[in-house]
Amino acid sequence: MLSLEEIATIRSFNRKYTTVLGLLNRQVFDTTLSFTEARVLQKIAEIPNISPKNIANNLGLDPSYTSRILKKLNKLDLVNIVASSVDARSKILSLTADGENQVKILDEDSNIQIEDLIADLSPAEQTELYQSFSTIEKILFNKEH
């Protein structure tokens, strides 16, 4: 069990990192996509053939809101929406060629942002930083208990 002081450190990190992420996420370079729309697009890239419901669950979004976003992404010809043959209520989502492209662009932009973020750090600090992020990722998100 962590002490309150240790928890306070995690919370302090959270507060500061909220600001960092807020600033990073603000500038989705392609002005036609909002931050959440970009997240949805990237989620489809990450999990091809995902359903709207799973997108919503995965990203913590309202289903109705998700539906609208998908409609827009579909209209922009970034996402294919087809009916599921298994469950006629459900849809299957995938990226179009344009969608793949868009994700690639978002990816490159995001890489540059991270590179900027760590640019002033020494190589040793950068490595330490990477290892810490990697550790957190593993512990929090790759839990196969």
Next chain:
Amino acid sequence: MLSLEEIATIRSFNRKYTTVLGLLNRQVFDTTLSFTEARVLQKIAEIPNISPKNIANNLGLDPSYTSRILKKLNKLDLVNIVASSVDARSKILSLTADGENQVKILDEDSNIQIEDLIADLSPAEQTELYQSFSTIEKILFNKEH
């Protein structure tokens, strides 16, 4: 310099942590305060006598938006706003007794959320997690270069 693969790990962390923070931040238990309002309050707690401008800079908010939030927090009797004697354009912000109290409540709620987040982890994992957060905090935010 980190490799693209290492940067990808950081970005993967960012995406997932965006969702975590989004879910955590959604439930600011006191329904009268939005997430951003709570952040402003906590910032004043963190840096007493801060100015609206510094709040805005610090949290990456629009000055106009910040002004409105402060007005609301003042109306709720959580924040004192007094004119600066040094610069008559500027204001000096501080917490009222109610404000201090509110911050304390937010604090306790946040602690519980973090405890919940790590509840399923082994003590060893929890410690490792804490150390990683702590390291990132130090490298990214306590940089005195």
Next chain:
DNA sequence: TCATTTGGTGGACTTTGTCCACTATTATTA
């Protein structure tokens, strides 16, 4: 002193997100 910058504010607006009711389909159960 006169032009420029800065801190802060309000009005009008856009964007983002929520809530609710509804349809169509699938799962459950009597």
Next chain:
DNA sequence: TAATAATAGTGGACAAAGTCCACCAAATGA
């Protein structure tokens, strides 16, 4: 199997969050 409940997705109406612009008053700088 018929009736009932649960689920996936959607649209309308709305609320919350955030942005943009114009403005004032004070400070700064030439």
